Amino acid sequence: MEKQTVTIYDVAREAAVSMATVSRVVNGNPNVKPATRKKVLAVIERLDYRPNAVARGLASKRSTTVGVIIPDVTNIYFAALARGIDDIAMMYKYNIILTNSDDAGEQEVNVLNTLMAKQVDGVIFMGNHIDDQLRAEFKRAKAPVVLAGTVDPEGDTPSVNIDYTAAVEETITALIKRGHTKIALALGPLSQSINAEYRLAGYKRALSKAKLPYDDSLVYEAGYSYDAGTKLQPVIADSGATAVFVGDDEMAAGIINASMESGVSVPDDLEVITSNDTIITQITRPAITSITQPLYDIGAVAMRMLTKLMNDKELDEKTVTLPYGIVRRASTKSAE
Amino acid sequence: MEKQTVTIYDVAREAAVSMATVSRVVNGNPNVKPATRKKVLAVIERLDYRPNAVARGLASKRSTTVGVIIPDVTNIYFAALARGIDDIAMMYKYNIILTNSDDAGEQEVNVLNTLMAKQVDGVIFMGNHIDDQLRAEFKRAKAPVVLAGTVDPEGDTPSVNIDYTAAVEETITALIKRGHTKIALALGPLSQSINAEYRLAGYKRALSKAKLPYDDSLVYEAGYSYDAGTKLQPVIADSGATAVFVGDDEMAAGIINASMESGVSVPDDLEVITSNDTIITQITRPAITSITQPLYDIGAVAMRMLTKLMNDKELDEKTVTLPYGIVRRASTKSAE
DNA sequence: GAGTGTTCTGTAATGGATTACACCAAACTG
DNA sequence: CAGTTTGGTGTAATCCATTACAGAACACTC
Numbered sequence: 001m002e003k004q005t006v007t008i009y010d011v012a013r014e015a016a017v018s019m020a021t022v023s024r025v026v027n028g029n030p031n032v033k034p035a036t037r038k039k040v041l042a043v044i045e046r047l048d049y050r051p052n053a054v055a056r057g058l059a060s061k062r063s064t065t066v067g068v069i070i071p072d073v074t075n076i077y078f079a080a081l082a083r084g085i086d087d088i089a090m091m092y093k094y095n096i097i098l099t100n101s102d103d104a105g106e107q108e109v110n111v112l113n114t115l116m117a118k119q120v121d122g123v124i125f126m127g128n129h130i131d132d133q134l135r136a137e138f139k140r141a142k143a144p145v146v147l148a149g150t151v152d153p154e155g156d157t158p159s160v161n162i163d164y165t166a167a168v169e170e171t172i173t174a175l176i177k178r179g180h181t182k183i184a185l186a187l188g189p190l191s192q193s194i195n196a197e198y199r200l201a202g203y204k205r206a207l208s209k210a211k212l213p214y215d216d217s218l219v220y221e222a223g224y225s226y227d228a229g230t231k232l233q234p235v236i237a238d239s240g241a242t243a244v245f246v247g248d249d250e251m252a253a254g255i256i257n258a259s260m261e262s263g264v265s266v267p268d269d270l271e272v273i274t275s276n277d278t279i280i281t282q283i284t285r286p287a288i289t290s291i292t293q294p295l296y297d298i299g300a301v302a303m304r305m306l307t308k309l310m311n312d313k314e315l316d317e318k319t320v321t322l323p324y325g326i327v328r329r330a331s332t333k334s335a336e
Numbered sequence: 337m338e339k340q341t342v343t344i345y346d347v348a349r350e351a352a353v354s355m356a357t358v359s360r361v362v363n364g365n366p367n368v369k370p371a372t373r374k375k376v377l378a379v380i381e382r383l384d385y386r387p388n389a390v391a392r393g394l395a396s397k398r399s400t401t402v403g404v405i406i407p408d409v410t411n412i413y414f415a416a417l418a419r420g421i422d423d424i425a426m427m428y429k430y431n432i433i434l435t436n437s438d439d440a441g442e443q444e445v446n447v448l449n450t451l452m453a454k455q456v457d458g459v460i461f462m463g464n465h466i467d468d469q470l471r472a473e474f475k476r477a478k479a480p481v482v483l484a485g486t487v488d489p490e491g492d493t494p495s496v497n498i499d500y501t502a503a504v505e506e507t508i509t510a511l512i513k514r515g516h517t518k519i520a521l522a523l524g525p526l527s528q529s530i531n532a533e534y535r536l537a538g539y540k541r542a543l544s545k546a547k548l549p550y551d552d553s554l555v556y557e558a559g560y561s562y563d564a565g566t567k568l569q570p571v572i573a574d575s576g577a578t579a580v581f582v583g584d585d586e587m588a589a590g591i592i593n594a595s596m597e598s599g600v601s602v603p604d605d606l607e608v609i610t611s612n613d614t615i616i617t618q619i620t621r622p623a624i625t626s627i628t629q630p631l632y633d634i635g636a637v638a639m640r641m642l643t644k645l646m647n648d649k650e651l652d653e654k655t656v657t658l659p660y661g662i663v664r665r666a667s668t669k670s671a672e
Numbered sequence: 673g674a675g676t677g678t679t680c681t682g683t684a685a686t687g688g689a690t691t692a693c694a695c696c697a698a699a700c701t702g
Numbered sequence: 703c704a705g706t707t708t709g710g711t712g713t714a715a716t717c718c719a720t721t722a723c724a725g726a727a728c729a730c731t732c
Contacts, residue, residue: 005478005718007717007718007719008718008719008720009718009719017681017682018681018682018683019682019718019719019720020681020682020683020720020721021680021681021682023719023720023721024680024681026719027720031679031680031681032679032680032681033679033680033681036680036681050449050452050453051453051718051719052394052453052455052717052718052719053450053453053454053455053719054390054393054394054399054454054455054717054718054719055394055687055717055718055719055720056718056719056720057390057687057719058388058390058391058394058686058687058688058689058717058718058719058720059686059687059718059719059720059721060687060719060720060721061687061720063390065433065454072419073409073415073418073419073422074412074415074416074418074419076410076412079409079410079415080410082409082410082434083408083409083410083436086409086434086435086436087436090435090436095433095435095450095451095454096433096434096435097401097431097432097433097434098422098432098433098434099422099426099431099432100419100422100423100426113386114389114431115431116386117386117387117388117389118389118390118401118431119388119389119390142341226615226618226619250615250619253619257619257621260621279562279586279616280615280616280619282562283562283586283589283593283616283619283620284619284620284621285593285596285620285621341688343687343688343689344688344689345688345689353711353712354711354712354713355688355689355690355712356690356691356711356712356713357710357711357712359689359690359691360710360711362689363690367708367709367710367711368709368710368711369709369710369711372710372711387688387689388687388688388689389689390687390688390689391687391688391689391690391717392688392689392690393689393717394687394688394689394690394716394717394718394719395688395689395690395691395716395717396689396690396691396717397690397717
């Protein structure tokens with residue numbers, strides 16, 4: 001028992017009008033006599049007609065769908081952005097095609113191409129690194145692209161972020177003011193601009209302003225995971241650092257738990273500050289002081305920008321920087 | 337500078353063949369002379385032709401897109417399922433339209449309708465409750481629906497789950513064996529079948545098998561959040577319960593932290609067991625004993641079932657039950 | 673009542689593929 | 703070598719809407 005589809009033709013026939021008129025009614029075109037509109041709506045109701053979005057997309061060249069490329073939905077940070085994106089998309093009647101890229105360049109390019117083949121009206125890209133090939137694809141794409149929570153030092157592509165450099169500088173400066181001189185930096189891969197070109201820069205700037213020497217043996221490159229944190233902790237302990245800035249909340253949780261369990265007290269022996277203020281920062285004991293980011297808003301603003309671009313409007317600013325904050329929790333000592 | 341699109345027509349003209357032949361080449365139809373195929377592929381390469389998936393979808397009546405309805409992507413549990421879904425979907429060359437429903441019935445129906453309008457070839461539904469209206473929509477839909485991590489007591493719709501009742505029964509029985517007689521149950525809304533009809537049943541069964549009385553004042557209905565847990569903790573403490581089974585990991589984390597901070601020691605004064613084995617269970621101190629679920633696989637298997645249905649194949653079993661486990665962590669005492 | 677606008681509706685082209693069917697040529701059969 | 707397959711290719715209908723354009727109906731003006 002195939003369920004046959006009701007088309008605009010069927011409605012037109014039943015309502016004794018042309019399909020153009022039905023189309024007008026469906027799309028809310030005001031040039032329809034109220035009586036006709038009513039008649040058509042009645043038939044639509046009776047036949048339970050739903051316009052076919054694919055046919056509509058072909059005819060109108062707009063799919064009312066946007067592509068979202070995300071490294072991994074199970075990553076709380078990116079999932080929060082995705083939620084902001086989807087909410088705003090829904091508000092503007094767009095749907096989201098979501099695909100995981102695992103941060104792999106080749107996969108990202110592939111995904112972008114399938115998205116373009118599906119005629120998405122725009123793309124929101126989240127990732128940790130943008131290389132030349134990807135940048136080239138963005139340019140080649142016939143739909144606009146906006147980066148969310150993702151930096152591109154080249155700055156061609158519109159993007160929404162916080163000022164990572166300033167945030168790190170501020171936290172490191174606060175640590176220095178409290179007397180720390182050996183501050184470790186636990187980051188993800190330094191191949192990613194956010195680490196190598198933003199966070200590290202903030203760290204260096206804070207040191208240099210305080211006239212402290214930069215010691216690259218205090219900078220650690222690890223994975224974005226709890227286990228990476230537990231493994232890194234003894235190394236940090238050996239380094240003699242009395243404070244550490246961590247680039248990922250799960251990693252920070254690993255460092256904290258491993259510290260406490262090996263007799264290194266947080267915050268007395270080691271102060272810990274992390275980056276993303278996810279729920280994890282509230283769950284550890286001690287809870288973790290963190291940079292706060294308006295995650296949901298980063299996604300939401302990115303989507304808002306994309307809707308403008310999709311409607312050929314100008315952007316007020318291409319590179320949006322949202323405000324960050326810092327929440328003090330128990331993993332750092334209070335300022336004197 | 338509009339980027340003009342290359343169509344199958346352009347390729348046909350340049351390669352001096354008909355569009356049908358180009359279509360055959362693109363779709364890997366074997367009835368094409370190797371020489372012709374090569375010639376066409378060269379032109380495709382030269383013109384950088386990409387088939388328009390929308391046009392293809394209209395003509396072939398298959399969009400190679402499936403809809404995924406999720407309560408909230410930022411929920412780790414569902415996000416893990418979504419990841420499994422997407423990976424398998426990608427393996428079968430499908431894309432995912434993901435939409436958040438916030439578990440709201442009306443929204444779920446809306447979303448389902450837009451998905452059908454977009455001509456998705458199938459739908460994976462995740463949610464906490466399925467009411468009659470939703471069930472009716474599933475039936476009405478012209479594309480197959482599979483439930484992932486979502487129970488429907490009616491059992492009409494194919495689904496993938498673990499045996500929640502048995503899992504709860506097993507954990508409660510273990511607690512009873514260790515001597516507990518007052519065991520609390522902290523669940524999400526009892527309006528949801530998974531709580532009211534599965535977990536609660538397992539709890540009751542364990543009690544009755546042990547000939548312990550059922551006391552509904554030990555059953556708590558709360559939200560799926562950390563704060564809900566911290567708020568619930570004093571109530572549990574007052575009840576005199578010496579163990580608690582929790583339906584959500586964040587809630588469990590809240591209960592644990594609030595307990596420890598109010599001088600109720602976990603596991604000495606209160607043993608805690610939770611349900612989803614997310615990363616949170618490893619981060620709390622004590623870490624939380626949990627039922628383990630193959631989250632990724634639940635999503636993956638659901639998607640595999642859906643691909644079968646989309647290709648009009650029969651399902652081996654309509655209601656798939658994957659195995660669960662139990663990991664002991666520090667929030668429970670070891671068995672004697 | 674002719675002229676001029678509006679408002680409303682219909683006709684038909686269009687979007688970019690898939691695919692049933694027809695056809696011709698080459699290969700095979702007996 | 704006529705007859706039948708098989709392989710390779712093209713023609714044209716089809717999918718279901720949008721939309722430019724044309725035209726009809728009606729109201730209004732002088």
